[in-house]
Amino acid sequence: MQVQSNKHDDERLLIEKVQAGDFEAVETLYQRYSRQAYGLALKILNSPEAAEDAIQDAFLRFWKQPASYDPERGKFVTWLLSVVHNLCIDQLRRKRHNSISLDQEETQERINYLADESVTIEEEVWLGMQRVTVQGALSSLPDEQRLAIDLAFFKGLTHQEIAQQTGLPLGTVKSRIRQGLMKLKGVMQGLEVEPGV
Amino acid sequence: MEERDKLQDLMAGYALDSLDEAERAEAEQLIKTNPQARKWLDEFQFVTNGLALSVKPVELPAGSLNRLRQKAGIASPASNIVDFKPRPAAATRPRPVRSFGLAWAAALVLFITSAVFGTLWVNTTQDLTQAQTNNRNLASLLVSPSLKVSDLQSTGPVTGGSWRVYSDPSNPKAYLVAQNMATLPADKEYEAWFITADSRADKAGLLGTGATVGPTVFALNSGTAVNQYNRVAITIEKKGGVDKTDQKPILLGNLSA
Numbered sequence: 001m002q003v004q005s006n007k008h009d010d011e012r013l014l015i016e017k018v019q020a021g022d023f024e025a026v027e028t029l030y031q032r033y034s035r036q037a038y039g040l041a042l043k044i045l046n047s048p049e050a051a052e053d054a055i056q057d058a059f060l061r062f063w064k065q066p067a068s069y070d071p072e073r074g075k076f077v078t079w080l081l082s083v084v085h086n087l088c089i090d091q092l093r094r095k096r097h098n099s100i101s102l103d104q105e106e107t108q109e110r111i112n113y114l115a116d117e118s119v120t121i122e123e124e125v126w127l128g129m130q131r132v133t134v135q136g137a138l139s140s141l142p143d144e145q146r147l148a149i150d151l152a153f154f155k156g157l158t159h160q161e162i163a164q165q166t167g168l169p170l171g172t173v174k175s176r177i178r179q180g181l182m183k184l185k186g187v188m189q190g191l192e193v194e195p196g197v
Numbered sequence: 198m199e200e201r202d203k204l205q206d207l208m209a210g211y212a213l214d215s216l217d218e219a220e221r222a223e224a225e226q227l228i229k230t231n232p233q234a235r236k237w238l239d240e241f242q243f244v245t246n247g248l249a250l251s252v253k254p255v256e257l258p259a260g261s262l263n264r265l266r267q268k269a270g271i272a273s274p275a276s277n278i279v280d281f282k283p284r285p286a287a288a289t290r291p292r293p294v295r296s297f298g299l300a301w302a303a304a305l306v307l308f309i310t311s312a313v314f315g316t317l318w319v320n321t322t323q324d325l326t327q328a329q330t331n332n333r334n335l336a337s338l339l340v341s342p343s344l345k346v347s348d349l350q351s352t353g354p355v356t357g358g359s360w361r362v363y364s365d366p367s368n369p370k371a372y373l374v375a376q377n378m379a380t381l382p383a384d385k386e387y388e389a390w391f392i393t394a395d396s397r398a399d400k401a402g403l404l405g406t407g408a409t410v411g412p413t414v415f416a417l418n419s420g421t422a423v424n425q426y427n428r429v430a431i432t433i434e435k436k437g438g439v440d441k442t443d444q445k446p447i448l449l450g451n452l453s454a
Contacts, residue, residue, distance in 0.1 A: 023271050030265060035254035043252050052258060056265050063269055074246075081249035089214055125374055125414065127250065129332040134251035152215040153248050159215050174206040181209050184244045 011076055019066040026063050033077050034059070036127055037084045044088040044154055054091065058083040077127070089156035137187035145180030148173055205237055212241035331414040335363060335372040343367060347450035349431065358407075360431065362417065362450055366424035371401075371417040371452070373429075378407030381433060388434045390442060391419045391426035391452075398430065403438045426452055 017025035034055055041051035058080060062069060069079050138146055151157045151165065159177070163170040204227070210216040211224040227234040349360035357379040364371035373389060381387065387404035401417040417429065430446035 023266075023269060026269070027262060027265075030262060034257055034261065036250070036252075038257050039252045039255040040249055042255055048258060052261060052264070056261075056268055059265060060268055078246045078249070082246065085249055086214070125332070125335065127254070129335075130247065130250040131253065132332060134247045137247070138251060149213070149248070152210075152213040153245060157215065158217055159210055159220075160217055162215070174210070175202070177213065177215070178202065178205050178209045181212070181241050181244050182205070184247070185240055188244060188247050 012071060015066065015069065015071060015076065018063065023063065026059060029062075029076065029080075030059055033080055036077060037080055040081055041084050041088050044085070044092060044156070050091065051088075054087045055084055057087055085153075092156040134184075134188065137184050140187055141180050141183055145176045145183070148176040149180045149184075152177060204231070204234055208234055208237040209241050212238060212245045331372060331416050334370065334416065335374070335414050345452065347429065347452055349429065349448040349450035352446055352449055360448055360450070362429050362452070364417075364423045364452055366422070369418060369420070369422055371423050371429070373402075373404070373415040373417055375404065375407075375413055375415065378404075378413075381406045384436050385433050386436050386438060388432050388438045388442065389415070389417050390430045390432065390446070391417070391421075391423070392428040392430055393425065394427050398442055399426070400438070400440065401429065404431070406436075423452065428452055 014025045014028055018029070037055040037058065038051055041054040042048065045051050045054065061083065062080070069076060073079070138149075141149070147166075148162060151162045152159070157165065159170060159173050162168075163173045166173070168176075207216070207220060207224045207227065210220060211228070216224060224234070228238055343365050345364050345366070347362045347364070349362065358375060358377040360378075361374050362371050363374070378387065383406065386406055389401040389404055390398040391401045392398050399419040399421070401419050402415060404415050419426070429450050429452055431448040432442050432444040432446050434442060434444060
């Protein structure tokens with residue numbers, strides 16, 4: 001309990017410092033969460049430069065408008081990743097290239113290692129736990145449901161675009177996404193994933 | 198299609214941001230007026246938040262923090278926080294950087310392995326199921342009101358890495374989180390021991406050869422309540438471990454801390 005409390009207290013203090021105009025606190029949060037955000041942005045955008053720009057835009061938005069994050073609504077990292085996701089999808093939709101394939105993203109994967117001692121073990125363990133758990137939940141989905149969710153979440157395709165790309169009826173796409181998310185919800189809640197807490 | 202399915206489709210699409218403009222407008226109206234729609238949206242957003250966390254973190258390019266400062270109009274470093282280290286080529290990586298160097302070498306090997314076999318790698322001694330179990334059990338332990346945390350200290354020449362034990366006197370298992378463990382020769386293995394007040398060492402678990410990247414969670418278990426022990430120790434033993442050790446511990450920690 002002490003560890004969790006300290007972690008949350010520390011993060012709350014950092015948020016307050018940002019609100020008070022302390023850029024050093026932004027730097028600390030950047031050190032702590034930018035790798036996770038960069039991994040997400042890189043997976044969506046498939047471009048190191050664009051991914052770095054996207055996560056920096058997210059941090060700068062927080063720096064300029066710290067009230068946009070409400071600690072009562074969940075963890076900072078969850079909020080940050082949703083901002084990064086939105087920025088990346090917006091960018092992807094503006095610059096959509098039809099040549100993106102699912103295989104390309106795999107080549108972008110790089111092994112992460114901890115070279116930064118400002119990242120706490122607890123935070124890394126927490127993030128690692130979420131990652132392994134959600135990956136496990138995703139792997140439990142039928143391929144067609146996982147693909148539909150992947151195309152929507154990581155490729156920024158609309159239901160209609162997924163239907164066009166896969167040749168499936170629109171209703172089938174919608175039901176696959178719905179059923180997939182419902183299954184993920186059941187598995188993640190059963191495994192006590194807490195992305196929003 | 199049932200009305201409920203249609204509502205769920207809309208909220209699922211809204212959570213994924215995959216609706217067209219007309220559907221989005223319809224969804225936003227429902228979110229304002231229909232509590233069930235709001236409930237479904239919250240539940241689907243719970244899942245999409247999890248999807249964002251499912252992606253592996255990736256090391257940023259060198260100088261990233263400085264570029265952030267420049268964009269923010271911060272002329273000079275606002276703190277003494279060290280910027281992200283570049284990803285050095287293996288051949289030019291400076292020595293001695295015992296833990297990171299070894300971790301990087303291990304990462305390279307593992308990257309190649311996973312690329313070739315397409316398997317999700319967890320570590321060399323734990324399969325995915327065991328790792329998930331340990332992670333979940335550690336997560337439960339972390340919220341225990343009687344949680345005790347012990348950082349293991351090196352007893353001799355520098356060992357490298359970070360070693361922290363989480364225990365609860367009421368729980369028969371403790372959990373060790375190790376990161377950047379120095380990699381041992383293939384015929385050696387780390388072994389954990391619980392130490393009693395009269396210095397008896399009871400086996401607590403094998404920890405592998407240390408070829409891990411990032412933090413790894415190990416369960417420590419002697420079959421007896423943790424509160425029977427005062428300390429935890431790590432030794433280097435032959436592969437497969439030993440029943441009784443005559444090795445000097447390389448790391449020691451106080452369980453009553």
